[in-house]
Amino acid sequence: MALAAARLRAAGLRVTVQRMAVLAAVSEAAGHLDADALRERARRVTGGLSLQATYNVLRALTEAGLVRCTHIPGQPARYEIEHHDNHHHFVCLHCAAIRDVECTVGAAPCLEPRLPAEYDVQEAAVTFWGVCPDCRAGAG
Known part of the structure; x- marks a missing residue:
């Protein structure tokens, strides 16, 4: 405490x-x-x-x-x-477990959107959806 x-x-x-x-x-x-x-x-x-x-x-x-x-x-x-690392997340479609995923490309904000120069992007939130290893093992 x-x-x-x-x-x-x-x-x-x-x-x-x-x-x-x-x-x-x-x-x-x-x-x-x-x-x-x-x-x-x-x-x-x-x-x-x-x-x-x-x-x-x-x-x-x-x-x-x-x-x-x-x-x-x-x-x-x-x-x-909050670790201020701009990480992303993977969500299992079967059990809804959430796992951290490191930045996909480069430093924060990790992605480069095609926006006019006046826009100041400070963070990108990406969610990957799929099946986790535990659920894949159970389905096999």
């Missing part, structure tokens, strides 16, 4: 038990968890935390650049620690 408190202070956020608990839950998560799963983990520390409070904390953490929110069509928003 001390690390979470230090990260909150460094980002200029007020340190609260709820923010520390949610940030620690995101940090300790293996994968991309939705708000409800993060709330359940954070409640182990806070004792009580509403889903709305969890969303409020996640919004503040995302706006502060500590957490990255990923929107996959047909799924709830997923959260992970």
